[in-house]
Amino acid sequence: MSNSERPSQILRNLNAKIASIPMILTALVVFVGGTAWTVLYSFTNSKLLPRLSFVGLDQYHRLWSTSRWLVSIENLLIYGAISLVFSLVIGFVLAALLDQKIRFEDTFRTIFLYPFALSFIVTGLVWQWLLNPDFGVQRVVRDLGWTSFSFDPLYNSSIVIYGISIAALWQGTGLIMCLMLAGLRGIDEDIWKAARVDGIPMWKTYLFIVIPMMRPVFITTLVIIAAGIVKVYDLVVAQTSGGPGIASEVPAKYVYDYMFFAQNLGQGFAASTMMLLSVVIVIVPWAYLEFGGRKRG
Amino acid sequence: MVDVASLSTGAQAPRRDAAGPSGPKPRHALSRRNIFLYGTLIVVALYYLLPLYVMIVTSLKGMPEIRLGNIFSPPMEITFEPWVKAWATACTGLNCDGLSRGFWNSVRITVPSVILSIAIASVNGYALANWRFKGADTFFVILIVGAFIPYQVMIYPIVIILREIGIYGSLTGLVIVHSIFGMPILTLLFRNYFTSMPEELFRAARVDGAGFWGIYLRIMLPMSLPIFVVAIILQVTGIWNDFLFGVVYTRPDTYPMTVQLNNIVNSVQGVKEYNVNMAATILTGLVPLIVYFISGKLFVRGIAAGAVKG
Numbered sequence: 001m002s003n004s005e006r007p008s009q010i011l012r013n014l015n016a017k018i019a020s021i022p023m024i025l026t027a028l029v030v031f032v033g034g035t036a037w038t039v040l041y042s043f044t045n046s047k048l049l050p051r052l053s054f055v056g057l058d059q060y061h062r063l064w065s066t067s068r069w070l071v072s073i074e075n076l077l078i079y080g081a082i083s084l085v086f087s088l089v090i091g092f093v094l095a096a097l098l099d100q101k102i103r104f105e106d107t108f109r110t111i112f113l114y115p116f117a118l119s120f121i122v123t124g125l126v127w128q129w130l131l132n133p134d135f136g137v138q139r140v141v142r143d144l145g146w147t148s149f150s151f152d153p154l155y156n157s158s159i160v161i162y163g164i165s166i167a168a169l170w171q172g173t174g175l176i177m178c179l180m181l182a183g184l185r186g187i188d189e190d191i192w193k194a195a196r197v198d199g200i201p202m203w204k205t206y207l208f209i210v211i212p213m214m215r216p217v218f219i220t221t222l223v224i225i226a227a228g229i230v231k232v233y234d235l236v237v238a239q240t241s242g243g244p245g246i247a248s249e250v251p252a253k254y255v256y257d258y259m260f261f262a263q264n265l266g267q268g269f270a271a272s273t274m275m276l277l278s279v280v281i282v283i284v285p286w287a288y289l290e291f292g293g294r295k296r297g
Numbered sequence: 298m299v300d301v302a303s304l305s306t307g308a309q310a311p312r313r314d315a316a317g318p319s320g321p322k323p324r325h326a327l328s329r330r331n332i333f334l335y336g337t338l339i340v341v342a343l344y345y346l347l348p349l350y351v352m353i354v355t356s357l358k359g360m361p362e363i364r365l366g367n368i369f370s371p372p373m374e375i376t377f378e379p380w381v382k383a384w385a386t387a388c389t390g391l392n393c394d395g396l397s398r399g400f401w402n403s404v405r406i407t408v409p410s411v412i413l414s415i416a417i418a419s420v421n422g423y424a425l426a427n428w429r430f431k432g433a434d435t436f437f438v439i440l441i442v443g444a445f446i447p448y449q450v451m452i453y454p455i456v457i458i459l460r461e462i463g464i465y466g467s468l469t470g471l472v473i474v475h476s477i478f479g480m481p482i483l484t485l486l487f488r489n490y491f492t493s494m495p496e497e498l499f500r501a502a503r504v505d506g507a508g509f510w511g512i513y514l515r516i517m518l519p520m521s522l523p524i525f526v527v528a529i530i531l532q533v534t535g536i537w538n539d540f541l542f543g544v545v546y547t548r549p550d551t552y553p554m555t556v557q558l559n560n561i562v563n564s565v566q567g568v569k570e571y572n573v574n575m576a577a578t579i580l581t582g583l584v585p586l587i588v589y590f591i592s593g594k595l596f597v598r599g600i601a602a603g604a605v606k607g
Contacts, residue, residue: 013428013430015428015508015509015510016424016428016429016430016433016509017430019420019421019423019424019509020421020424020425020430020433020436022417022421022476022480023417023421023436023437023440023480023484024436026440026443026477026480027436027437027439027440027443028436028439029458030443030451030454030455030458030477031439031440031442031443031446031451032439032443033454034450034451034454034455035446035450035451037453037454038450038451038453038454039450050453050457094341097334097337097338098338100334102334102335102338108338108342110590110593111342111345111346112341112342112345113589113596113597114345114349114586114589114590115345115348117534117582117585117586117588117589117596118538118582118585118586119537119538119539119540119555119581119582119585120538120540121538121540121555121558121559121581122538122555122558122578122581122582125558125559125562125574125578126348126349126351126352126575126578127348128562129351129352129355129368129571129574129575130347130348130351130368135363135364135368135571136368137368139367139368140367140368140369143367170345170348174345178597227445230447231447231448233540233541234540234541234555237540237559238540238559238562238563241563252447252449252541255449255452256449256452256541256544256545259452259453260545265453268449268453269453271449272447272449272450272452273450275447275449275450276446276447276450279445279446279447
């Protein structure tokens with residue numbers, strides 16, 4: 001509908017404008033203003049309080065030569081790769097299994113999805129308990145007689161990030177399954193009939209016909225997973241607090257610790273700007289195409 | 298974005314029952330295919346249920362039994378003491394009044410945050426769908442792109458703003474923060490819903506002389522109850538489960554439940570009481586779990602919409 005056809009335009013829109021003040025303030029002050037502020041102050045040497053004394057790219061140089069940051073980035077990449085691959089594969093396979101016109105579909109779906117209702121803190125603490133080497137899975141297997149069995153991912157710095165990924169997958173795959181199931185339900189039944197008539201085996205139909213048809217669902221799912229990966233924080237705090245040592249640190253935790261504990265604001269700002277940069281490169285082009293380009297119709 | 302509406306309806310949609318004989322071909326119940334299919338699903342379901350089971354079982358055991366026994370075995374002697382202790386006397390720092398403090402803080406945070414964020418976002422969505430003014434779409438695009446900005450980038454400027462207003466560390470401050478960060482996804486949800494409503498309704502009300510608020514309160518609001526329910530589910534679970542904002546914008550005596558839970562379980566002093574920890578963990582997860590089991594399919598719709606939030 002076009003506004004210009006109606007008389008007294010300014011008055012008519014006044015209420016809508018007043019009602020939109022919170023949105024406008026949020027968009028301009030918090031999202032644009034806050035982001036610009038943080039980026040600007042990442043070029044200063046702010047310590048306890050933000051100060052505008054510029055030091056160029058010093059904070060970034062320091063950031064990329066801090067071993068804790070490098071470990072964080074490495075962990076994020078491993079965690080991200082595991083999350084992407086496994087949640088897509090597990091989510092899709094579970095959705096495909098549920099799509100076989102089975103009984104108790106709702107029950108199974110409810111069970112697969114319930115961890116998603118729980119917070120990362122709860123998830124992290126449960127898995128911390130399950131993976132506890134003195135009481136958890138390792139102890140149970142050893143009690144069964146296999147005394148050399150070793151499974152202590154949260155206490156072994158070389159594999160701790162995999163231990164965190166186990167918990168993350170338990171919490172998040174249900175959602176991916178639901179998105180995939182919605183995608184599968186959108187595939188026309190005639191496609192299946194045609195494939196059956198042609199004698200194409202089921203796995204081939206999935207791989208070469210159904211999955212390519214679900215491209216939009218996969219793209220959305222990828223973006224959702226990617227957005228979650230960059231933000232990972234609570235899970236690590238609950239499960240290991242970044243330990244042992246700095247073995248399971250992640251960028252979001254680096255930012256928080258430097259801003260609120262180490263009182264080195266400049267480092268925190270530089271690290272958060274790097275997080276922003278990674279999101280801009282991966283996600284924003286997609287978001288613009290998806291939401292910005294779509295007009296009301 | 299997946300079409301959110303199709304998620305909830307997809308399961309019941311009768312697309313498979315086209316003309317002709319319907320229902321699956323009669324099959325042998327114990328065919329190899331069925332054994333494989335249900336076998337896999339049941340094993341996976343058990344894996345997903347295992348942590349919940351272990352949580353419950355552990356919270357009902359006494360410490361001696363935990364030290365000696367197997368985490369998977371059911372309790373020999375059921376005790377509710379860990380639950381009582383987790384709720385009423387577990388210590389975080391100097392406070393020894395248990396998780397109850399965090400629970401009530403979370404209630405005081407969640408209820409106003411849910412109401413405020415949904416009120417703001419629904420009016421926003423309504424304005425964007427029916428009363429578009431020049432520049433409205435620009436702000437909307439900024440809002441949506443903003444949903445993808447890592448919170449870490451905006452935390453500190455908000456600390457400064459809240460400190461200037463004088464509400465940093467208070468529950469009010471946290472409520473405002475939740476309303477701000479809930480806005481993008483909720484506005485999108487409401488805008489898409491209001492856009493899909495027949496425009497004739499809006500036009501007829503205009504002809505009858507109803508204004509901006511009149512149409513919102515008397516027509517849009519009563520007709521969009523389902524989407525309000527979805528928004529409530531989304532916000533209650535999201536805000537209850539929040540940790541980052543809680544830890545940044547509150548003080549120890551206003552900590553929400555998740556933050557307090559983490560402090561109780563991961564505190565380094567004292568002997569670890571795993572049964573109390575697990576009781577506390579269940580207590581914290583209880584509210585979103587209840588919301589989940591009651592809301593059923595609407596929950597799927599809500600999280601699908603909110604998943605973008607990350």
